[in-house]
Amino acid sequence: MSEFFRILSHRVSFWMGSPWAFLLALCIVIAWAVTGPMFNFSDTWELVINTGTTIITFLMVFLIQNTQNREMKSLNLKLDELIRATKDARNKFANLEDLTDEALDDLEREFQMTRKKKKLPRSRRNL
Numbered sequence: 741m742s743e744f745f746r747i748l749s750h751r752v753s754f755w756m757g758s759p760w761a762f763l764l765a766l767c768i769v770i771a772w773a774v775t776g777p778m779f780n781f782s783d784t785w786e787l788v789i790n791t792g793t794t795i796i797t798f799l800m801v802f803l804i805q806n807t808q809n810r811e812m813k814s815l816n817l818k819l820d821e822l823i824r825a826t827k828d829a830r831n832k833f834a835n836l837e838d839l840t841d842e843a844l845d846d847l848e849r850e851f852q853m854t855r856k857k858k859k860l861p862r863s864r865r866n867l
Contacts (some may be wrong), residue, residue, distance in 0.1 A: 749807045750807055756804075768792075769789070816837060820834040821832075
């Protein structure tokens with residue numbers, strides 16, 4: 741089941757991000773709008789589009805979140821490997837996603853200080 745869901749999530753996310761999926765959605769909205777006068781813009785006519793979009797959005801959230809989680813995990817693993825392979829890198833960066841917000845803020849301040857220290861003198865900046 742897990743493998744099926746992984747494949748389904750990947751394929752649906754890929755397809756839904758295509759111009760063809762956007763064009764299909766646009767055509768559905770246009771067709772719905774054009775049929776409005778035929779149904780006297782009734783509550784049922786409006787309910788059709790509201791229900792359809794709600795169901796699709798609800799299901800897409802889970803599929804896209806699954807794909808995004810997998811991509812972030814693989815990206816983190818790739819970065820971890822690069823950190824471990826770099827001689828002077830600090831290994832504590834390999835698991836940044838597990839740090840508290842306060843610890844992340846401390847690291848951010850540290851990098852801001854490093855950037856400020858490495859700025860070129862004013863005379864060389866304009867070159």
